Amino acid sequence: MRVPIAIVAAVARNRVIGHHNGMPWRLSSDLKRFKALTWGKPLIVGRRSHAAIGRPLPGRETIVLTRDRAFREEGVHVAHELADALGLAEALAEEMDASEIISVGGGEIYTLTMPLASVMHLTEIDAEPKGDVLFPEYDPSLWKETFSERHEAGARNEYPFTYRDFVRVRRS
Secondary structure, eight states, X not given: OOOOEEEEEEEETXXXXXXXXXXXXXXXXXXXXXXXXXXXSXXXXXXXXXXXXXXXXXXXXXXXXXXOTTOOOTTSEEESSHHHHHHHHHHHHHHHTOSOEEEOOOHHHHHHHGGGOSEEXXXXXSOOOOOSEEOOXXXXXXXXXXXXXXXXXXXXXXXXXXXXXXXXXXXX
C-alpha cells in the first residue's frame, strides 16, 4: 500500500514558518483548517516542532522524527530515519483508514518530505516576519493549484492570508 503524503504548512511571503520555536503570527482560522486537514491521520513532525506544539494532538497519531536517539515521550511514536517514519506512518494510516500521511514540519521535515509529497495545503501569509525556520523552495512548475481562498486580517487573524492547495503534476 502506498499512502500519499501531503504537506500542511503556514508560510509567510519571505518563506518564514517559525521563530524561536513558535509561529510568528496568530491566525485562528488557520489553526481550524490545520485541525480539519489533519484529523484522523498520521502526522510526521520534527522534534522541535513537536516541542513547540507541546503535546500529542488528539485525533491523530504523531510520529516524531528526530536524530536524538534518547528521545522518548508518551503518546507519540519515534523514528530516527525518514524511511522508518514513513513505514510507521503507512502502517498507522492503514489502521486508521486514513487517506494520506501528513508532513507538518518544521523546515527540515518539509525538505525531506517535499520530493515525496503529492499534495500541498499551504496557508500563504501576507507578511514578512522575522524568523529562523524557512519553508523549502520548490519548483512551481511541478505543482498545479487546485484551490485558493483569500481571507483578510481581523480580530482573530493577525495578517491577511490565502489558503492554497496544490497537487503534484510531475516529479523533478
